[in-house]
Amino acid sequence: MAKAVAVHAVYLEDSTMIHEFNLKRIGPDGLETGHAGIRESFSPRKAVDEILYSANVAGGNRIKILRLLAHGDAGEFNFPGLKGRSSIAREYGGLRGAFAPLARIEIHGCGCASEKDLRTVRDPQTQRKVEVGQYTGDPKGRGLLFLYAVARTFNVPVTGGVDSQGPWDGWSYSGVTVTISPAGKFYAEKPGQRWWDPSSADEEAGREFRRIQKQYIDKKLYVEARIALRVLMATYPTSKEARDAERLVPLGGLEALDKPPPGMATKFE
Structure with missing residues (x-):
């Protein structure tokens, strides 16, 4: 056929x-x-x-x-x-x-x-x-x-x-x-704008999450971090990083990284 x-x-x-x-x-x-x-x-x-x-x-x-x-x-x-x-x-x-x-x-x-x-x-x-x-x-x-x-x-x-x-x-x-x-x-x-190229979006989402972590989360700048994470979620909605961001954006999510519960890492790789 x-x-x-x-x-x-x-x-x-x-x-x-x-x-x-x-x-x-x-x-x-x-x-x-x-x-x-x-x-x-x-x-x-x-x-x-x-x-x-x-x-x-x-x-x-x-x-x-x-x-x-x-x-x-x-x-x-x-x-x-x-x-x-x-x-x-x-x-x-x-x-x-x-x-x-x-x-x-x-x-x-x-x-x-x-x-x-x-x-x-x-x-x-x-x-x-x-x-x-x-x-x-x-x-x-x-x-x-x-x-x-x-x-x-x-x-x-x-x-x-x-x-x-x-x-x-x-x-x-x-x-x-x-x-x-x-x-x-x-x-x-740009990566993330090509609907037919999902792998590039995932790679770029990882790069952006690492930037946010280094620039804001590690420095405890949580207000700025939440703004950047919301943008990441909107730009790369199907990525693993968007799911990680969804856990961190609510009040207390980022703050919990200072004293993570058992089994929860302080960094997202």
Whole structure:
């Protein structure tokens, strides 16, 4: 029976990508998923054929979500025939008839939507070095121009990340993403705003809870802590941290942390 499916097309350029391809994980949407391993020797036409075969388009299936994985940077994506806005192979237009209604493409490559090359900074919470990009909404930004060229070629909306990405557990995104339609309409979304990416919301909720704990709870600034916890509950309502916040917000909840009852930790990890 024909159905709408997902396809995960991974450029097998190094051991990291090969490992991810071999895991053959489905996305958070739970759709039946085809897995296409794209080799360095593949032409764009061969890559298109591999994607069509993985989706079983010949059997009547249609692609609801096409996820593409390769390394990247601002306006760049190291995928055969999709390396930059001026070098997108016209052969990919052959996939237009394979998409289901309301289909989309997710480009999972570091910084593809960034306006400038990624730069290394130190995360203030974890003190680990991370690579971040830049997005100001400039319609002439390198990342947005690239995504627009991809959207016009495939004739479906395309999403890419601004910052570095990975690991790709559950095919989630880290940080801000940018989506653009073939008509040129674009918007940015933070973690927690992407209803289709619940893992990113959970990760961001954890970061926010740790910030609140360090900045307010540990210093016994309970009024400020309750305000921040209510915002967290509203922003990330399905997260574990929202449930923890719900226990702490009522009068006495935070104060009880000074003398916790047996079995109750003083910190939430």
